[in-house]
Structures are given as C-alpha cells and as structure tokens.
Amino acid sequence: MSAILETSELPAVFDGVKLAAVAAVLYVIVRCLNLKSPTAPPELIYQDSALARFLLKSCPLLTKEYIPPLIWGKSGHIQTALYGKMGRVRSPHPYGLRKYLTMPDGATATFDLFEPRSEHCTGEDVTMVICPGIANHSEKQYIRTFVDYAQKNGYRCAVLNHLGALPNIELTSPRMFTYGCTWEFGAMVTYIKKTYPQTQLVVVGFSLGGNIVCKYLGESQANQERVLCCVSLCQGYSALRAQETFMQWDHCRRFYNFLMADNMKKIILSHR
Numbered sequence: 504m505s506a507i508l509e510t511s512e513l514p515a516v517f518d519g520v521k522l523a524a525v526a527a528v529l530y531v532i533v534r535c536l537n538l539k540s541p542t543a544p545p546e547l548i549y550q551d552s553a554l555a556r557f558l559l560k561s562c563p564l565l566t567k568e569y570i571p572p573l574i575w576g577k578s579g580h581i582q583t584a585l586y587g588k589m590g591r592v593r594s595p596h597p598y599g600l601r602k603y604l605t606m607p608d609g610a611t612a613t614f615d616l617f618e619p620r621s622e623h624c625t626g627e628d629v630t631m632v633i634c635p636g637i638a639n640h641s642e643k644q645y646i647r648t649f650v651d652y653a654q655k656n657g658y659r660c661a662v663l664n665h666l667g668a669l670p671n672i673e674l675t676s677p678r679m680f681t682y683g684c685t686w687e688f689g690a691m692v693t694y695i696k697k698t699y700p701q702t703q704l705v706v707v708g709f710s711l712g713g714n715i716v717c718k719y720l721g722e723s724q725a726n727q728e729r730v731l732c733c734v735s736l737c738q739g740y741s742a743l744r745a746q747e748t749f750m751q752w753d754h755c756r757r758f759y760n761f762l763m764a765d766n767m768k769k770i771i772l773s774h775r
Contacts, residue, residue, distance in 0.1 A: 537577040544568045554732070580755065586645075594644040595651035599662075604690045610676035612687040613664045614694075615641035617650050623657030628702040629731070630659040632692050634712030636737075638680075638766055640664035645709070659702065663691050663712075667770055674774050682711065682742055685719040689726070692719075696729065706733040713738030 533539060544566055549555045559565060575581045599617040606612055623629050631653055635646050641662035650660045664672070666687055667679030680687070695702065708716035713735035720726050720733055739745045749760035 535578060535580065536575060537579075538574075540577050542568055542570060594647050597647060597651045597654055597660075599641065599650075599660075602691075602694065604687075604694060606676070606686060606690065608676050608678070610666060610674070610678060610687075611672070612666060612690050613669065613672055614687075614691045615662045615664065617654055617660040617662070619657045619659050620654045621657050628659070628699060629657070629705060630661060630695055630699060630702045631705045631707050632688075632695060632716075633660060633662045634688050634708040634715050635662065635665065636710035636712055637763065638665060638668050638770055639709070639712075640668045642669070649707075658705070659699070661691055661695050663688050667774055670773065679770070679774065683714060683718055685715055685722060688715055688719055692726070702729070704730045706730055708733075708735050708738065710737045710739065714740075 547559075547565060571577050575585070597617050599615040601613055601615050604612040604614075633646070633649070635641070635643060639646065641647075641650070641664055646662055650662060653660050665680040667674055692704070692706075695704070706716045706720065708714070716733060717735055717738070720730065749756050749763075751757060
C-alpha cells in the first residue's frame with residue numbers, strides 16, 4: 504500500500520519540475536529580449552541655437568517615441584546579431600579609390616575615397632570625412648551601408664582605414680592605431696582640403712572614431728576651417744570608466760569585452 508502511495512505522488516512532482524523549468528525559460532526570454540523596458544522618445548540635451556532649432560525642425564524623428572520591431576526589437580544583443588548576419592548578405596558594395604599617405608614617422612596611412620552618385624540637394628560640394636570604430640575600416644558592413652546612402656544623397660565620402668586594421672596592408676613603422684591619435688585622420692582631412700579646395704566638410708566619427716574626430720577638432724582652431732558640423736555616434740567619453748564597465752557581467756558586458764580584446768590581439772599578432 505505504501506509503494507502505491509509513493510508512486511502516485513511522482514506525476515505531481517514531475518509536473519512541478521516542468522512548470523518551474525518553463526517559468527525559468529520564460530524569465531530568461533523576457534530578460535534577454537528586454538521586453539519589460541518601456542518605450543520613450545529620445546532624451547535630447549542641447550543648447551538653444553539656430554542650428555539646434557534647424558536640426559529639430561528637419562529631423563522630427565528626434566522627438567518621436569521609438570517603437571522597436573515586435574519581440575526582438577528591444578534587445579540590443581539580437582539587433583547586433585541580426586544586423587551582423589544580414590549585413591554580410593545584403594550590405595551594398597560602393598566603389599572607391601584607395602589613397603596612400605606617408606606619415607612623418609614612415610607609417611603608411613590609407614583611406615578610401617568615394618565620389619557622390621547624385622547632386623547634393625544644396626548644389627554645393629560637400630565631403631564627409633569618416634572615422635570608423637575601433638579596429639574598423641572602409642570594408643566593414645556598417646561603413647559600406649553608410650557610405651552608399653551618403654553617396655546617393657550627393658556626398659563625397661573619405662573613410663579612414665585605422666592603421667593596422669586592414670589585413671592586406673602591412674605596417675611600415677612600429678606602431679598601429681591608438682585610442683587618441685589623430686595623425687592619420689588629420690592627414691586625410693588635409694588631403695581632401697587640398698584636392699577639393701571648394702568642398703565643405705561634414706566630420707563623422709563612430710565609437711572610437713567619435714573620440715578621434717572630436718579630439719582632432721579641438722586640437723587646433725585651424726582644424727575647424729570649412730567644417731559645417733561634426734557628428735559623433737556611440738562615442739565612449741572615458742576610456743577608464745568604460746574599462747570598469749566592460750569588466751561587469753551585467754548585460755553580457757564582459758563577453759563583449761572578451762570579443763573586442765580578442766579582435767585586438769589578432770590584429771597585433773598579425774603584424775608581429
């Protein structure tokens with residue numbers, strides 16, 4: 504009789520385990536997809552000026568609530584993974600000419616030059632001088648997509664290839680790109696100004712590139728000549744504080760830190 508009673512309790516225990524497992528899976532899904540995060544319009548911090556008012560009037564998207572794609576749109580991890588996968592399949596391939604510049608210390612800086620594919624809406628000659636993110640160059644998917652869109656809207660684009668980042672370009676001096684060196688970007692901008700004396704500049708920096716372009720513009724007032732504006736995207740403002748953040752496990756930050764460090768190691772070892 505006791506054996507019968509013991510066996511009759513097993514299905515109830517098993518159902519409880521299954522229910523707990525399902526609840527755990529649902530919790531992980533909700534947490535990973537960030538489904539509980541509320542949507543809101545961007546927080547804008549700006550000084551009231553004619554330029555700021557013009558930008559707000561020209562870009563109403565800046566004041567609208569961001570409505571992400573259903574289910575996966577609130578997860579930065581999935582957005583990154585999906586764009587990486589889709590980018591390798593669907594990224595455009597703009598055609599450009601590679602330029603080589605010899606630096607004073609013997610380093611060979613390179614950048615790719617892309618001519619506009621239509622007339623600019625203002626009728627003016629405008630060049631975007633672009634500095635990619637850490638260890639990146641003109642052949643990265645997000646850069647190709649950005650350049651293709653800019654070309655279609657009448658912009659010439661000059662994209663810096665960070666020193667040592669291109670696998671088929673050997674170093675000609677014992678150094679590669681660093682977090683704050685503006686030498687190569689400055690050489691590219693100088694080349695553009697001399698080659699196109701009538702062009703106006705829009706300075707664009709992604710991530711690490713944002714630090715470099717802002718530092719470049721602040722180093723000398725002469726660097727700001729013929730610059731219409733500067734756009735810094737996803738810039739990290741403090742390398743030391745970012746280092747502390749990337750050592751945390753929350754939101755898989757330490758995993759991304761490992762990926763970036765591994766990429767940097769591969770670049771360094773490729774030039775040893």
